[in-house]
Amino acid sequence: MNRKILLIPLALLAALIGISLTLEYEPQMAHAAQLADDHSDVETWDTCDGCHQEETPDEYQAWFRGKHGLNNVKCFVCHGSVDGGKFAIQPNTEGCFGCHGEKAESMNTPFMEGKTCFSCHPPHQLSPHVTAEKGAQP
Amino acid sequence: MIVSGVVIETLPGSADVVAARLRAVAQIAVEGSDGDCRLAAIWEGESGEALERFAEDLLAGDEQILGVFPVYVGEDEE
Amino acid sequence: MSVTRRNFLRTSAAASALAAIGDLTTVQEAIAGPAGEQWIKSVCRYCGTGCGLYVGVRDGEVFAVKGDKDNHNAGFLCLKGFLLPQILTAKDRLRHPLIRKNGELVRASWDEAMGLVAEKFSAAIDQHGPDAVGFYGSGQGLTEETYVANKLFKAGIRTNNVEGNPRLCMASAVGGYVTTYGKDEPMGCYEDIDHADLFLIVGSNTAECHPILFQRIVRRKERNPDVKVVVLDPRRTPTARIADLHISFTPGTDLAIINAMAHVILRENLIDEDFIKTHLSFGAGKAADKSWEDYRAFLEEYTPEKAAALSGCSAEEIVQASRWFGASGKKSMSMWTMGLNQRTKGVWANNLIHNLHLITGKIGEPGSTPLSLTGQPNACGGVRDGGGLSHLLPYGRLVAKEEHRAAIEKLWQVPPGTIQPKPGLHTVDLFRALESGDVKCLYVMCTNPGQSMPNVGRYRKAMEKSFMVVSEVYHPTRTTELADVVLPAALWAEKEGVYGCTERRYQLLEQAIEPLGESKPDFEILCDLGRRLGHGDLLPFQSPSEVWDEILTLCKDTPYDFTGLTRERLQREHGVLWPAPAPDHPGTKRRYVRGDDPFVPADHPHRIKFYGKPNGRAVVWLRPHQLPAEPADAEYPILFTTGRVIEHWHTGTMTRNCQELRHANAEAIAEIHPDDASAWKVKTGDMVRISSRRGREQFRVKVTDSSKKGLVFVHMHDDERLCNLITIDAIDPGSKQPEFKICAVQVEKV
Numbered sequence: 001m002n003r004k005i006l007l008i009p010l011a012l013l014a015a016l017i018g019i020s021l022t023l024e025y026e027p028q029m030a031h032a033a034q035l036a037d038d039h040s041d042v043e044t045w046d047t048c049d050g051c052h053q054e055e056t057p058d059e060y061q062a063w064f065r066g067k068h069g070l071n072n073v074k075c076f077v078c079h080g081s082v083d084g085g086k087f088a089i090q091p092n093t094e095g096c097f098g099c100h101g102e103k104a105e106s107m108n109t110p111f112m113e114g115k116t117c118f119s120c121h122p123p124h125q126l127s128p129h130v131t132a133e134k135g136a137q138p
Numbered sequence: 139m140i141v142s143g144v145v146i147e148t149l150p151g152s153a154d155v156v157a158a159r160l161r162a163v164a165q166i167a168v169e170g171s172d173g174d175c176r177l178a179a180i181w182e183g184e185s186g187e188a189l190e191r192f193a194e195d196l197l198a199g200d201e202q203i204l205g206v207f208p209v210y211v212g213e214d215e216e
Numbered sequence: 217m218s219v220t221r222r223n224f225l226r227t228s229a230a231a232s233a234l235a236a237i238g239d240l241t242t243v244q245e246a247i248a249g250p251a252g253e254q255w256i257k258s259v260c261r262y263c264g265t266g267c268g269l270y271v272g273v274r275d276g277e278v279f280a281v282k283g284d285k286d287n288h289n290a291g292f293l294c295l296k297g298f299l300l301p302q303i304l305t306a307k308d309r310l311r312h313p314l315i316r317k318n319g320e321l322v323r324a325s326w327d328e329a330m331g332l333v334a335e336k337f338s339a340a341i342d343q344h345g346p347d348a349v350g351f352y353g354s355g356q357g358l359t360e361e362t363y364v365a366n367k368l369f370k371a372g373i374r375t376n377n378v379e380g381n382p383r384l385c386m387a388s389a390v391g392g393y394v395t396t397y398g399k400d401e402p403m404g405c406y407e408d409i410d411h412a413d414l415f416l417i418v419g420s421n422t423a424e425c426h427p428i429l430f431q432r433i434v435r436r437k438e439r440n441p442d443v444k445v446v447v448l449d450p451r452r453t454p455t456a457r458i459a460d461l462h463i464s465f466t467p468g469t470d471l472a473i474i475n476a477m478a479h480v481i482l483r484e485n486l487i488d489e490d491f492i493k494t495h496l497s498f499g500a501g502k503a504a505d506k507s508w509e510d511y512r513a514f515l516e517e518y519t520p521e522k523a524a525a526l527s528g529c530s531a532e533e534i535v536q537a538s539r540w541f542g543a544s545g546k547k548s549m550s551m552w553t554m555g556l557n558q559r560t561k562g563v564w565a566n567n568l569i570h571n572l573h574l575i576t577g578k579i580g581e582p583g584s585t586p587l588s589l590t591g592q593p594n595a596c597g598g599v600r601d602g603g604g605l606s607h608l609l610p611y612g613r614l615v616a617k618e619e620h621r622a623a624i625e626k627l628w629q630v631p632p633g634t635i636q637p638k639p640g641l642h643t644v645d646l647f648r649a650l651e652s653g654d655v656k657c658l659y660v661m662c663t664n665p666g667q668s669m670p671n672v673g674r675y676r677k678a679m680e681k682s683f684m685v686v687s688e689v690y691h692p693t694r695t696t697e698l699a700d701v702v703l704p705a706a707l708w709a710e711k712e713g714v715y716g717c718t719e720r721r722y723q724l725l726e727q728a729i730e731p732l733g734e735s736k737p738d739f740e741i742l743c744d745l746g747r748r749l750g751h752g753d754l755l756p757f758q759s760p761s762e763v764w765d766e767i768l769t770l771c772k773d774t775p776y777d778f779t780g781l782t783r784e785r786l787q788r789e790h791g792v793l794w795p796a797p798a799p800d801h802p803g804t805k806r807r808y809v810r811g812d813d814p815f816v817p818a819d820h821p822h823r824i825k826f827y828g829k830p831n832g833r834a835v836v837w838l839r840p841h842q843l844p845a846e847p848a849d850a851e852y853p854i855l856f857t858t859g860r861v862i863e864h865w866h867t868g869t870m871t872r873n874c875q876e877l878r879h880a881n882a883e884a885i886a887e888i889h890p891d892d893a894s895a896w897k898v899k900t901g902d903m904v905r906i907s908s909r910r911g912r913e914q915f916r917v918k919v920t921d922s923s924k925k926g927l928v929f930v931h932m933h934d935d936e937r938l939c940n941l942i943t944i945d946a947i948d949p950g951s952k953q954p955e956f957k958i959c960a961v962q963v964e965k966v
Contacts, residue, residue: 047863047880070457071431072423072862076876077295094280099292101282105236111142111186111211128205141222143229145236150439169230170237178233180226210232212225 039082048075062124073099093117139182142189143210146177152202153177159200165192175204186211256728257284257790259715260297261356261708262865264590265426266717267293268790269300271709271728278304278709278729287790288406288721294427296865299874303707304732306873310691310704311733321691321702326734329701330741333659334748336683336700340656341373346636350377350646350655353604354662355385355595358713358725360763361738362598364755365661366610368742371630372751376615376640377655380604381663382595383643384670387951388557389588390600392566395950396574396835398828399612399775400600403807404549404585405719405793409436411583412549414540415445418470418569419555419957423454424862426589426718429551434458446537448473449555450857451887451929452922461536464924467855467958469527471561472841474568476523477538479515481576486542488577494822496574497831500838504829514838526841542576547583553591554859558956562948564839571836580809580824590718597716601776602767606640610767611774615639627770628754642952644670644945651678659745660686661738662705664867666695668932670954672940673911687738690869694935704735711737713760714786716794720804722781723791739763772797775815775828844958845946846909848926852960854892856906858932858939868933884934886915888963892926893919896965903966906930908959911941914966928963 042051052060052075063069077098078091096117097104106112121127144166148156157168157177170178183189193206255270268287272280278301285291313329314321324332340348351369353362362380369378393400409415409432422430437443437458447459448470456462465473481487498506500514520531520538541548550572556565570586578584590596603610613620621635628634641649647669649655658679669675679698686699689707696702709728716722731737739760746755757763761783771794772779778794780801785792792803797814806812808824816825826834848855863880864871871877886904888896898904900919905912906928915930915937923929930939944959 042879067434070423070434072295072427072454074295074863074880076880077298081876081879095298097282098280098298099283101291102236102285106145106207106209109208109211111189111208139222141225141229143231143233143236145233170234172237176237178230178237180229180233182226207236209236210229212228214222214225 039087042082048079059124062122063126066125066127068124068126139214140185140189141212141214142181142183142208144179144181144193145205145207145209146179146196146203147205147207148175148177149202149204150175156200156202163196181208254728255282256709256726257787258709258725258728259593259717259723259791260293261300261303261870262294262296262593263426264592264595264718265289265428266593266715266719266721266723266791267297267428268723269293269297271300273728276729284790287723288719289428292428292431295862296871296874296877299871299876300708302874303870304709304729306690306870308690308692308873309707309732309735310688310696310702311735312704313734314691314696314699314702316700321696321699326736326744329703330744330748333685333701333745337373337657337659337745338749340683344656346373346375347377347640348655349373349375349657350641350649350659351379352643352646352658352660352663352665353378353380353599355380355382355590355592355599357594357598357662357738358711358760359594359598359602359716359722359767360713360760361661361742362594362602362604363610363763363767364739364742364746364757365659366602366604367628367754368746368749368751370609370615370636371625371628371634372746372749372754374634374636376606376636376638377646377649378604378640379606379643379646380595380599381643381665381668382592382599383605383952384558384668384954384956385554385591386557386588386595386600387605387953388559388562388948389566389590391563391948391951391953392570393588394828395563395837396567396570397808397826398830398834399807401596401720401807402585402587402718403580403809404587405721405805406432407805408547408549408583408585408587409433411547412436413440413443413546413583414543414548415443416448416537416541416548416550416569416572417445417455417459418448418474418550418552419557419565420551420553420589421449421451421453421455421859422551422589423457425553425591425860427862429589430455444540446540448537450924450927454862461533461540463529463533463537465527465529466924467857467927468559468844468847469523469841470556471565471568471839472518472523472526473529473534474565474572475515475518475839475841476520476534477541478568478571478575479518480520480535480538481542481572482512482515484539484542486539486544487575491577492575495577495824495826495833497829497833497835498838499835504833504835506838511836511838514840518841523841541572541578547581548573548576548578549583550586551589553589555957557588557953559953559958560845560946560948560955561839561842562953562955563950564837564842567837567839570834574834574836580806582806585806587718593717594715596718596720597714597722601716606642606646609635611771611776613774624770630754642947644947644952644954647675647678650682650684651675653682655682657683658685660684660688660695660699661742662687664688664693664695664869666693666698667867667935667938668940669945670940670943670956671910671945672938672943674945687741689735690873693869694867694938703741704733705741706731706735706737710735711739711760713737713739714764717791720793720807721791722778722786722794724783724786726787777814845955846944846959848960852908852962853926854961854963855927856908856930856942856959856961857927857957858930858943860933861931864931864933866933868935871933872935881931882934884915884931884937884939885918886963887918887920887923887929889923889925889927890919890921892928892963893917896963898965904963905966906942906961906963908942908944908961910944913937913939913941928961 080087267289268284283291315324520534524531710731712727777797780796
């Protein structure tokens, strides 16, 4: 098979993925600044999930029912804090590699180009490649 | 032609049993095992898409396989 | 040509995949990353789980941590561990010594500060004797640091007033292990989690306080749906999310429940008669002079119905828990922390848990073990094992025993009779002696008694009036604000030493960066103090590594024997479980077990030998239910308890410095049951005043049905709202550990 013929679809695929991720990111960045303001009166005695159970119930439930909710990997581990500079609605994957460091290597291949952890592991639920029938998911 | 090194994750203790089953699968060659839940294998096929399809089929078809993770992909000029 | 390339690709593919499953990698203590980046092997600064991690250093600063996948935690860290780098650069890090002059703490040089400390301590010793001074250390100090302090005070200054905050935390667990088995420390390990069929979690909010162990239990349960989890806790904590049975009960009635479990196990013949005949004695009070028949008779009144009526749970729940625990062929593992330890009947509560394992024989096999969860990262290694309490000497020896004192005097090369024969003051008495003036000078290291002592209002006054030296990382804290001298201590990655965690795993924290400002490791500070007090000959160490070499000579030929854990081996490996008496000994997963414990002869006729007791038998203690020191009454009708949340560690000095945690549960709140809330007409966000016979404080309310009617739970990590103004300093008569977990209060809306 001609190498070029193979490369073009692969490149297009990577570009499409890249574009779709960027499209997701840009409005999010402006939104983040506004939402940081929205959190300006958050009380120190509460936690993210205290409000977000009601504000964003789908995301909250997906997280709470998944492994990260059960094991108390709380919101700020990925999203940062409303108080600090790293507050992000769309987190990067730094937080993932703190515990899942060995998976970092698997991202460094052409196959994974343009993909992040979240491409395969849905945000909040963060399930691995396992279905309920296989018995490894709560 | 794509040559890919993959890690296949299995239910704990099932690595060897899964490896034995994979001997019957032409496109994949198991190169090593941690004896518990992870296999190192080589997959050869037409394309990246074919690799994706293969991985999905493997996952769906074998209850003891939890994941198929490419860690290396190279292209042969043929 | 294509064949060669194809082979090259195949080889590369195979190599990558093999590397990824760990087939080609070898253990390294420092993994070199991109140029200029280094990863230094270490251990988390926080809880007694003792997670291994790598500290990422770039340009002399710590920029990240990542879990050590070759350690027991398999690369995982909880959210506190993940944020560790921030504790090092917090703006309230103390960078230079402080001395109080004219009522104010002002900057001083090291020489001036240490000169003053030496002068005050020497004067007190000269005028009033060695017992006029004391040391209060910590289960968060490195083993070498506690060792140096212990040696300086007991053999140099010659006072046994050496205490540490594990007295507030683990003393009852120690008492339980020692009275039951003759030796301290658990006999099992974390790997038992992977084999257990039944988890009995009592007085532990594992999900928030030992998160990585909780995660391991979760994994065990996910992979084996038949595994059962029983949680005994008045509150329905996040731990209860995985419970097949959550038993809620009135605080202080758990002794009746656990005795009732033994009653059911007996009644349904779930006992191991052979094990009982071969391995057990029975005792009451302090003497192991009872019989199996006495025990059976003792248990007769502890029917599940009676225990249920007393505690507010149901008899069916007790029966179910007992059946699961005692089920034939199933492995049972129990875990507990402060709910059982911080009690005036803490040692008894510990004994009763051990009883369940002993009468069923569910002990010493993979998955069957009573595992006390240690709170602090080095309460075991530094203070319990190292003998840093007022009645202890290193590695299982006692101050009160002449042959033990003689052995230590010989090892320390000091004249016979150097160590005083009388134990020193335990923690509460030590602070009471500060109050009375019997102790004039106190050296506090790596702990925050100005916030963490029970009935803290009383002891804050005592600390203020005495000469108190505080070695601390941050300023101000609720303790440094009372100090006469504050010494800036190096923190965690800025120094080197050993931590010993819950499962007897000793592991090395390598130094990753230089100490901040003028701060110094406590090892250096204590050696300096020793020299200034004229005891430099006792502390000739140039490095913590040299201290460790000396420590190895003290553990030799004791049941702790870890002489195989040379510094070099600790650098190379990812922690080893003691005993490990030889360099090639792999460590001991299960003590007292033939084939695993090097101190059980290979030809011993039984699978277990409880060699801690002279007759080789563990003791089942007959411990009756007794109420806490201050139950609820007409005047103070509500019970008060305190504890932690996952976001914050102890008094919060480190975690409140982490950006993401400042807005997470940062203010201590009072969790109140909806029934009580409606009776008091309060809702979430309102303020209440909580008063005990000792003190009062105001807290914001959170109404939650995970609390219990008649019980208020308050967080301990807030430096502005001190729950310990309210708590009681009544102590367990055996362990001297205070009853933080239960006292009686009034609650009113503010």
